[in-house]
Amino acid sequence: MPGGPAYVIVGASLAGAKAAETLREEGFDGTIALIGQETERPYERPPLSKGFLLGKAAKSSIYVHEEGWYAGHGVNLLLGSTVTAIDRAGSRVELADGSAISYDRLLLTMGASPRTLDVPGGDLGGVRYLRTAGDSERLGAALADAGRVVIVGAGWIGLEVAAAAREQGCEVTVVEPEPGALLRSLGPELGGIFADLHRAHGVTFRFGEGVSELRGSGGRVAAVITSSGAELPADLVVVGIGAVPNTALASVAGLEVDNGILVDAALRTSDPAIWAAGDVANAFNPLFGRRIRVEHWANALNGGPAAARSMLGQEVSYDRVPYFYSDQYELGMETSGLPEPGRYDEIVYRGDTEGLEFIAFWLASGAVVAGMNVNVWDVTDDIRALIRSGRPVDTARLADPDVPLSEV
Numbered sequence: 041m042p043g044g045p046a047y048v049i050v051g052a053s054l055a056g057a058k059a060a061e062t063l064r065e066e067g068f069d070g071t072i073a074l075i076g077q078e079t080e081r082p083y084e085r086p087p088l089s090k091g092f093l094l095g096k097a098a099k100s101s102i103y104v105h106e107e108g109w110y111a112g113h114g115v116n117l118l119l120g121s122t123v124t125a126i127d128r129a130g131s132r133v134e135l136a137d138g139s140a141i142s143y144d145r146l147l148l149t150m151g152a153s154p155r156t157l158d159v160p161g162g163d164l165g166g167v168r169y170l171r172t173a174g175d176s177e178r179l180g181a182a183l184a185d186a187g188r189v190v191i192v193g194a195g196w197i198g199l200e201v202a203a204a205a206r207e208q209g210c211e212v213t214v215v216e217p218e219p220g221a222l223l224r225s226l227g228p229e230l231g232g233i234f235a236d237l238h239r240a241h242g243v244t245f246r247f248g249e250g251v252s253e254l255r256g257s258g259g260r261v262a263a264v265i266t267s268s269g270a271e272l273p274a275d276l277v278v279v280g281i282g283a284v285p286n287t288a289l290a291s292v293a294g295l296e297v298d299n300g301i302l303v304d305a306a307l308r309t310s311d312p313a314i315w316a317a318g319d320v321a322n323a324f325n326p327l328f329g330r331r332i333r334v335e336h337w338a339n340a341l342n343g344g345p346a347a348a349r350s351m352l353g354q355e356v357s358y359d360r361v362p363y364f365y366s367d368q369y370e371l372g373m374e375t376s377g378l379p380e381p382g383r384y385d386e387i388v389y390r391g392d393t394e395g396l397e398f399i400a401f402w403l404a405s406g407a408v409v410a411g412m413n414v415n416v417w418d419v420t421d422d423i424r425a426l427i428r429s430g431r432p433v434d435t436a437r438l439a440d441p442d443v444p445l446s447e448v
């Protein structure tokens with residue numbers, strides 16, 4: 041197999057591994073190096089805040105491929121290897137061990153890293169972040185022993201960890217400077233439904249309060265001091281305040297970067313030999329007519345393969361409708377589209393919101409821009425079609441469960 045062009049992928053996670061798979065599926069017979077700084081072979085992160093965190097999903101279930109898949113497909117998987125520089129003039133990447141790998145085409149799938157809580161005491165023991173399988177294993181063990189858990193941030197990770205912590209019997213308080221949960225990803229209406237769900241399961245929210253300090257004893261966190269001066273006793277603090285794209289390599293190499301590596305609809309960067317996909321990419325989406333950086337599983341799953349096809353010279357216009365899912369307590373949901381505050385003017389509900397079995401549609405100028413199905417399944421294709429159509433809809437029919445979505 042080796043010989044032919046050399047394709048190098050930096051970031052051995054979902055986007056990178058799926059890109060390697062697509063290159064082989066499409067008949068690429070050059071060399072592929074898939075380089076990752078973690079020591080685990082590529083895996084999926086959603087279970088890390090759900091079943092895997094609670095010990096209900098086996099480790100074997102999180103991997104993207106079987107262990108032998110990489111060697112079996114001629115993919116040179118280099119784990120525990122950090123790329124320290126992209127030498128664009130020399131068409132090679134440099135590794136922390138001093139070696140270098142040449143490329144004809146390069147794909148950047150470095151993902152994102154948790155935003156850190158930079159307050160006094162932020163580095164005390166018992167202050168945890170959640171990004172890797174190791175983080176999840178350690179957090180799962182810590183939750184089993186913790187009585188009082190304070191979660192910083194009422195975003196997806198914070199709320200999923202809150203649900204897991206309640207399931208472990210912990211006392212849970214969520215501190216969030218915004219006035220509600222999931223505000224930036226869903227807006228106040230649906231964010232409120234999630235907050236109520238958590239309250240019903242015994243979670244306490246402190247909205248409108250930030251964290252000003254963590255206090256410890258014996259090197260371990262013992263209390264969270266909020267911006268209002270409240271002191272919240274804590275055995276464990278979990279910080280979920282967002283993620284920042286891992287763009288440093290790209291910036292230093294002179295690629296265009298602005299909240300992610302800037303790529304066009306074919307996932308090409310400002311260098312014609314370099315592509316980017318997944319959490320790290322801020323991609324022009326032709327459907328939305330603007331760049332969007334999507335930090336969701338489906339974007340890594342589909343974006344990696346799209347970048348691979350583009351690297352092979354195929355015509356690619358990556359215009360997926362963003363898709364996200366979450367499971368918390370008895371609530372399972374999928375969201376299609378972008379329900380961003382400020383970009384919708386109306387929400388229409390179909391079904392039983394109190395009984396948590398409904399679909400919410402976000403509309404802008406009468407057209408559906410996003411939809412969330414809660415404990416209602418097999419409607420994603422119809423919701424996507426409504427979003428793609430961009431046409432104004434009859435809201436009475438949209439709200440009526442007797443009207444098939446395909447006929448709204």
Ligand SMILES: Cc1cc2nc3c(=O)[nH]c(=O)nc-3n(C[C@H](O)[C@H](O)[C@H](O)COP(=O)(O)OP(=O)(O)OC[C@H]3O[C@@H](n4cnc5c(N)ncnc54)[C@H](O)[C@@H]3O)c2cc1C
Pocket residue numbers: 050051052053054055056075076077078084085086087088089121122123124149150151152170171172197286289317318319320334335336337338340363364365366367
């Ligand atoms: C706990 C958790 C739960 C989630 N749950 C959901 C969910 O329920 N639904 C959903 O849609 N999404 C969820 N997500 C988001 C989803 O997992 C991400 O969107 C997805 O992992 C992005 O994949 P990626 O391949 O782009 O990047 P990543 O998964 O971040 O992988 C990037 C890889 O690149 C490596 N890397 C970075 N820099 C270098 C370098 N210089 N050299 C070598 N390697 C490098 C990193 O170590 C990492 O392994 C969750 C994320 C987390 C953390």
